[in-house]
Amino acid sequence: xxxxxxxxxxxxxxxxxxxxxxxxxxxxxxxxxxxxxxxxxxxxxxxxxxxxxxxxxxxxxxxxxxxxxxxxxxxxxxxxxxxxxxxxxxxxxxxxxxxxxxxxxxxxxxxxxxxxxxxxxxxxxxxxxxxxxxxxxxxxx
Ligand code: FES
Numbered sequence: 001x002x003x004x005x006x007x008x009x010x011x012x013x014x015x016x017x018x019x020x021x022x023x024x025x026x027x028x029x030x031x032x033x034x035x036x037x038x039x040x041x042x043x044x045x046x047x048x049x050x051x052x053x054x055x056x057x058x059x060x061x062x063x064x065x066x067x068x069x070x071x072x073x074x075x076x077x078x079x080x081x082x083x084x085x086x087x088x089x090x091x092x093x094x095x096x097x098x099x100x101x102x103x104x105x106x107x108x109x110x111x112x113x114x115x116x117x118x119x120x121x122x123x124x125x126x127x128x129x130x131x132x133x134x135x136x137x138x139x140x141x
Contacts, residue, residue: 031059031071040064041141044071052081052138056113058097060086063141068094069129070102071138074114078133083140084115085127095126102126 033048115126
């Protein structure tokens with residue numbers, strides 16, 4: 001009887017673990033093939049970042065000034081990318097990706113994947129960092 005309870009309890013705990021893991025949002029992937037140029041611009045090689053092949057794909061990196069940046073694919077076109085400064089526009093707290101939105105854990109502001117503010121207290125969209133896109137690489141900065 002005790003072993004049946006243990007098995008049953010174990011089965012429930014395993015089930016909860018599986019459910020919990022299934023609910024954990026997909027995190028942005030650290031960018032690979034990133035090169036920082038002497039002028040501080042960052043070159044992201046697209047062939048080394050398969051996450052950016054699909055619309056909504058995101059990779060993250062930090063530039064030489066310590067700014068955390070998300071590179072987001074916003075459409076199918078070659079130039080459909082945004083580079084976002086991942087500092088919350090309310091008080092600068094670092095954002096994290098939760099599903100398809102950016103969330104600030106400081107006062108719970110939300111931003112769309114492309115950086116538009118969707119929930120206060122932040123009032124402005126995320127800062128866009130200029131970029132140049134080609135079929136092979138994105139140069140940010
Ligand atoms: S610092 Fe992000 S909501 Fe306040």
